[in-house]
Amino acid sequence: MMADAGVGPGLIARLKRAVGPRVTTKVRCLVRGYGLPRWGNLRRTRPFSTQYGFERGTPIDRYYLHQFFELHRHLITGRVLEVQTSAYTKLFGRDVTQADTFDIVPEFDPTYVCDFAHCEGILPDEAYDCVLLPNTLPCFRELDRSLAQAFRIVRPGGAILASTGGLLPLTRDVPEYWRLTPDGWRELLASAWRGAELTVAEHGNCLAAVGAQMGLALEELTDAELDVHDPRYPVLTTIICRKPC
């Protein structure tokens, strides 16, 4: 706008620097008819929580994860293996006959302490009706090997239910290696779990993504807000793999 008035770009840059981003934004929004952002206390470089909102309530990604497990609880049945603890097996399982757990770290007291990428000889072939991997695939350092193991231990006709964080802060208590887009997961899993019936879905929108990045809890947003689906903002990606019979 100012360039149209016959002033050079160097002067505009100096002017913007002099008045600062707040005034520049206001002027641009007024002149160009853009929506004016009102940041309030969201104009911050530190989140409200460094614990994904745990101390404020329930982390936002759990809204989508719990809906996912609720919707597919008929698959969480029979012999179930879950990473870390059997929390979700207990919460969402139906007619569970065996609830096993595994983890690379012994603190969670899992049934099997092992590196999942090298669990042959520990976890038998086709032993489980269901394998639950909530927010875990990005943590497997040897991802390809781990995916092959998950497919090996689930019985024909059984299911792997997994989720992976997208627009979420990194989990700093355990290393995370792989953050793929939903299309990236589709591509990778179609070849890792060849022949399986795969359903990969993204969940979230820009508000859910900002809330999650800022460490807000799902109780601080409405269901209507969280339910808006915008595939450009995958807060959480959910994965169902049905192994062919």
Ligand SMILES: C[S@@+](CC[C@H](N)C(=O)[O-])C[C@H]1O[C@@H](n2cnc3c(N)ncnc32)[C@H](O)[C@@H]1O
């Ligand atoms: C972020 S937690 C996910 C589970 C958690 N209950 C949840 O709902 O978010 C990931 C877990 O995977 C475990 N893990 C990471 N790499 C592993 C590996 N190679 N083999 C077995 N467990 C592994 C970590 O120790 C951690 O307990």
